[in-house]
Structure formats: C-alpha cells, structure tokens
Amino acid sequence: MSRVFQGLRALLASAASSSSAAAAAAKFSSSSVSTATAAKSAKSKAAQKTPKKPIASKPKTEKPATPRTTTRPSGIFKLTPVSPALARFLGAPEASRSDAVKQLWSYIKSQNLQNPANKKEIFL
Incomplete structure (x- = not known):
C-alpha cells in the first residue's frame, strides 16, 4: 500500500x-x-467564436394519451376489516390504518385525554 x-x-x-x-x-x-x-x-x-444561428423550434409531436390506471391502496392505506368495538367507535366496518389513527387522535385531543406532563401517555 x-x-x-x-x-x-x-x-x-x-x-x-x-x-x-x-x-x-x-x-x-x-x-x-x-x-x-x-x-x-x-x-x-474572438475569431473562433461564430454567432450561433437561431434554431427553429420543431413542432412537438403529441404522444397518444395513455389511460391512467388507478392503483389499489396498499399498506397502511388499504381498507381492512376492524374489530366490532373499533367499528362502533369509527362508525364503519372497514377502515384504513391511517384513518383509524387519525380518528383516534382527534377523539383524544377533543376529550383532552393526553397527559400534559408526558404527551406519550393517554388517560383512560
């Protein structure tokens, strides 16, 4: 080396x-x-540099429109069946994980169930 x-x-x-x-x-x-x-x-x-000729813009050819395919949600965005207790709370038999968590946090904040000293704790 x-x-x-x-x-x-x-x-x-x-x-x-x-x-x-x-x-x-x-x-x-x-x-x-x-x-x-x-x-x-x-x-x-200066002698080597020659003025550039203006380039005429070429007309753009339109590509054929491809139909957009809708992708099915996956991961935390996929609708999944929930437990009966959670279904009563959410008001729907199916929910995505992200929607369920959003609704849980909105309920916790509206009812002031979060411990102000330690925000990781939730009062029951």
Whole structure:
C-alpha cells in the first residue's frame, strides 16, 4: 500500500514542480510580452467564436394519451376489516390504518385525554 502512495507522491511532486517552474517563468518574464500574448489569445478566441444561428423550434409531436390506471391502496392505506368495538367507535366496518389513527387522535385531543406532563401517555 505504501508503494501506491509513494507513486502518487512522485506524480504530485512532478506536477507541483512543473507548475512552480511555470509560475517562476511567468514572474520573471517581461510584462509587455505577457500582455502581447494575452491580446493575441483574446483576438484568436474572438475569431473562433461564430454567432450561433437561431434554431427553429420543431413542432412537438403529441404522444397518444395513455389511460391512467388507478392503483389499489396498499399498506397502511388499504381498507381492512376492524374489530366490532373499533367499528362502533369509527362508525364503519372497514377502515384504513391511517384513518383509524387519525380518528383516534382527534377523539383524544377533543376529550383532552393526553397527559400534559408526558404527551406519550393517554388517560383512560
């Protein structure tokens, strides 16, 4: 594993030394030469850029409408038969788990059955 890291260090060292050499060369070169090359590169870049032609938008083809299939509820949204006591409380012989829990919590809050000190507890 150390051989891999040594190889990477060697690669990084060579990249760092080449960039530092380029930086040193740029530091000691005359400013007139660097500005002249910068001006030439700017002109060549401007010459290379050509104005883009406006692209005519293609008419969109309409896809045939696919009929939407209704998926049956599953998991906590699936209607399931409930116990007789819960059916009397909910007023329906079937209910989804989420609806049953919502109705239970609305009853608990309306009757103020929650312990204010510990909201996880419910008074009976």
